[in-house]
Amino acid sequence: MKFFLTLLLLTPLILTGQINIEEIINKEFEKGHFNGTVLYFDGKQTQKINKGFSNIQFDVEIDNKTRFPIASITKLFTSIAIIQLQEKGLIDLDDCIEKYIPKIPEECKNITIKNLLIHHSGLENETITAVVNKYSIDDYIKQFVKKSSNDTLKFNYNNVDYILL
Numbered sequence: 001m002k003f004f005l006t007l008l009l010l011t012p013l014i015l016t017g018q019i020n021i022e023e024i025i026n027k028e029f030e031k032g033h034f035n036g037t038v039l040y041f042d043g044k045q046t047q048k049i050n051k052g053f054s055n056i057q058f059d060v061e062i063d064n065k066t067r068f069p070i071a072s073i074t075k076l077f078t079s080i081a082i083i084q085l086q087e088k089g090l091i092d093l094d095d096c097i098e099k100y101i102p103k104i105p106e107e108c109k110n111i112t113i114k115n116l117l118i119h120h121s122g123l124e125n126e127t128i129t130a131v132v133n134k135y136s137i138d139d140y141i142k143q144f145v146k147k148s149s150n151d152t153l154k155f156n157y158n159n160v161d162y163i164l165l
Contacts, residue, residue, distance in 0.1 A: 025049045037062055075162045079117060082165055086113075093117070097164060103138060104164075107147045116161040124148045125158035 021040050028034035035052030050062040085091045091100075093114040098104050104111075108123065115121045126144040135143065144160055 021047065022049055025051050035062075036068075037066070072159075078162050078165050082113065082117060101141065101164065103141060105141070105145055105147075108145055113165070116165050119155050119157050119161055121158075121161050121164075122147050122150075122156070123158060123160045123164075125156075126160055126163075130159075 021038070021042075025034060025038055029051040035056075037051075038049045040047045040049065048064065050064065050066070052062055054060050054062050054066045054068070082091070082093075086093055091113060094112050096109060097111050097113065097116065098109040108121075111121045111123070124144075124146050130140065130144050140163065145164065148156065150156070
């Protein structure tokens with residue numbers, strides 16, 4: 001976060017050519033504030049800067065072929081898609097998911113789209129088995145969509161909510 005704030009504050013200087021983006025990346029890396037890749041376009045040319053390690057434990061440096069898993073960033077894309085559908089009047093955030101997923105378990109039929117979006121569904125998170133194996137959506141629902149025994153009114157960050165979305 002510090003890096004992005006620093007970059008934001010220095011953007012006018014960078015754009016006027018008074019500060020070199022590579023110098024900023026190097027300094028932030030040396031301070032321990034940055035590890036990753038930056039793709040920078042100054043209006044004329046593109047510059048890609050790799051700094052740090054894709055795997056710190058095994059000293060694997062980031063290079064132009066490094067792939068970064070986006071993991072839970074997909075939740076952002078899903079949220080945007082859901083809000084766009086709502087804006088177009090195609091769904092209502094207060095709709096129960098049973099309307100869209102008829103084979104949902106009985107105890108989950110009253111969960112709304114909004115509950116899923118804000119992690120208030122009361123569903124358990126899936127096990128590692130769900131992550132390392134492929135499932136059809138019907139098999140996934142049968143195996144992993146279950147109400148938690150914990151207090152269902154509390155926030156509970158989990159993947160199941162967004163897989164259902």
